[in-house]
Amino acid sequence: MSQKIIVAGSGFAGLWASISASRAIALAGKEDEVEVIMVSPSPTLTIRPRLYEALLHNMNPDVKAVLDAIGTRYIAGTVESIDSEGKSVSIRHNDGPHETLTYDRFVLATGSSLFAPPVPGLADYGFNVDTLESAETLDAHLKALANVAPSEARNTVVVAGGGFTGLESATEMPERLRAIFGAEAPIRVVIVDPASEIGADMGADALPVIREALDELGVEPRPGVRVASVDAGGVTLSDGERIESSTVIWAAGMRAHPLAAQVPGEHDAHGRVLGDAFLRAPEADGIFVTGDTVKAATDDVGNFSLMSCQHALSLGRVAGHNAAAELVGLPTHPYSQPKYVTCLDLGAWGALYTEGWDRQVHLVRQDGKKLKQEINQVWIYPPAADREAMFSVANPDFVIVP
Ligand SMILES: Cc1cc2nc3c(=O)[nH]c(=O)nc-3n(C[C@H](O)[C@H](O)[C@H](O)COP(=O)(O)OP(=O)(O)OC[C@H]3O[C@@H](n4cnc5c(N)ncnc54)[C@H](O)[C@@H]3O)c2cc1C
Known part of the structure; x- marks a missing residue:
């Protein structure tokens, strides 16, 4: 060669x-x-x-x-x-x-x-879902909490960041916590973001849909504030609010x-x-x-x-x-x-599918979820190891989203 x-x-x-x-x-x-x-x-x-x-x-x-x-x-x-x-x-x-x-x-x-900024305590007590190892660490931690005496901190997850990853992590969490702690456990999920409203970045069309999903799932929004510090027992927000929590997930940046x-x-x-x-x-x-x-x-x-x-x-x-x-x-x-779409998982509520850079809502709830599962479980996976089949879809003008 x-x-x-x-x-x-x-x-x-x-x-x-x-x-x-x-x-x-x-x-x-x-x-x-x-x-x-x-x-x-x-x-x-x-x-x-x-x-x-x-x-x-x-x-x-x-x-x-x-x-x-x-x-x-x-x-x-x-x-x-x-x-x-x-x-x-x-x-x-x-x-x-x-x-x-x-x-x-x-x-x-x-x-x-x-990107984890130098928020006091974040490096020591924060979790994230950025790599498979960190997602597995979070999973092991949540499952281990089942053996801890019930408390407000044990039952509460705080997600820092209201973008895609934060919203998907937070909305998955109520069902996930109930599977671990039991259907009747008084679980609490809080999502924190400095934006004026959680999901505001998704645009005017998508925002009411996100609002509805968070409300229905019981995920508590904390817009307009940041996580100021994290410790073993919870988080303190920039407006001084204290939330007792054993699980803080960083999903911002x-x-x-x-x-x-x-x-x-x-x-x-x-x-x-x-x-x-x-x-x-x-x-x-x-x-x-x-x-x-x-x-x-x-x-x-x-x-x-x-x-x-x-x-x-x-x-x-x-x-x-x-x-x-x-x-x-x-x-x-x-x-x-030129074609841009998004498909945002919103836990048990379903999923939101949008088209265009202004994110026009096209599918919601179970219709959106069906598409999300197709994307996540089929489309983005590696192709089968068949040279000609791979080459037939590897052209530089191949359209990812038709
Ligand atoms: C929780 C989460 C949810 C997401 N949801 C969505 C979504 O719904 N839709 C969407 O479109 N995107 C989503 N993304 C973003 C998407 O995953 C990334 O944009 C995508 O992975 C980028 O692909 P990439 O090939 O550039 O990098 P990566 O997928 O990060 O791959 C990087 C590769 O480089 C390797 N590598 C790292 N360092 C070195 C080195 N020094 N030398 C050699 N190799 C190295 C890694 O091992 C890896 O193989 C999400 C991301 C996360 C974390």
């Missing part, structure tokens, strides 16, 4: 970048000339959008067979640094040794992580993976690299940025990609295709994803 494309990350963007890069190389008949290498700590795809759920089953499917079927070489390790001048990355292998690998094209797909900071060029407030239309990092020759590490225009009327699976699935395809296309002489393809 004379040329190398290195993809860092086996999440939604990294997996589809590898598949689309392999497809482009195959289209050009250059399998013997260009190699795709994926570096990731494990050859799995963590289904992060489901980590708020009560049953953490099949949340980390193996993708090694997929990589084998498309001829991608897998390295079990982490990229520790990027030398954009020398076009190389430093890799720490899981079993210890370090290696420096040069690249012809590098695709940064290392995702994002929860995401940051791009720290490697994005090593890519020269402009970054947004979340640490994402501002990518060009082809998802190149404009100031780093040979580097593509994708998934949660890039901010890219989704259309020509001023909308930008979000840190979402919906965008990562398309951003990955485009970045992988373009990285390979530049090497094998195929046309590159601009990123475009």
Whole structure:
């Protein structure tokens, strides 16, 4: 092999970048000339959008067979640094040794992580659902509370953050707590957010729906305040209110993976690299940025990609295709994803499905839930390890949401 494309990350963007890069190389008949290498700590795809759920089953499917079927070489390790001048990355292998690998094209797909601000006590007493490990820790903690004497603190969960993850975690919680403590237990779930109303960010059409769901589920909104401190017995809010609680879930704020900071060029407030239309990092020759590490225009009327699976699935395809296309002489393809939808799980109430950037409500309750389950349990999972079937949906203009 004379040329190398290195993809860092086996999440939604990294997996589809590898598949689309392999497809482009195959289209050009250059399998013997260009190699795709994926570096990731494990050859799995963590289904992060489901980590708020009560049953953490099949949340980390193996993708090694997929990589084998498309001829991608897998390295079990982490990229520790990027030398954009020398076009190389430093890799720490899981079993210890370090290696420096040069690249012809590098695709940064290392995702994002929860941003936990220095709120006193949060690091010691807070829980979250950002990674499978942290979701499992929360689950074990909740189940262990069943053996603790009933108290207001035991029965109360406080969720900090009224965005997607916060709303999904909070609305799942009443049913989850009743399953653990018993149907008659006086459980309490509180959701805290500095916005003027919980769910206000979802837009005027969706807000009344969220209000109705929270009300029906008995989730108590605390808008207009922040969590000021956390301790072993509960939280204190910025307006001085004290809530006794053994379980505080932090769900406010995401940051791009720290490697994005090593890519020269402009970054947004979340640490994402501002990518060009082809998802190149404009100031780093040979580097593509994708998934949660890039901010890219989704259309020509001023909308930008979000840190979402919906965008990562398309951003990955485009970045992988373009990285390979530049090497094998195929046309590159601009990123475009004008259709934007959301499907917000609202626990036992159902789910809310919206279309458009103004989030027009299309489906609610069980109709929405059916779609949410389809998305969460089928659509976002890795494909079967069938090379031709994968290539048939790995084109850079593949439409994620028709
Ligand atoms: C609780 C929760 C709910 C969500 N709900 C939704 C939703 O309903 N809809 C939606 O669209 N989005 C949702 N998201 C967001 C979505 O999960 C992310 O936007 C998506 O995972 C981003 O994909 P990615 O491939 O960029 O990154 P990730 O999925 O984060 O994958 C990153 C990959 O990089 C690897 N990696 C990390 N560091 C290194 C390194 N140094 N070297 C090599 N590899 C590395 C990781 O192991 C992983 O394989 C949710 C997220 C969470 C946490």
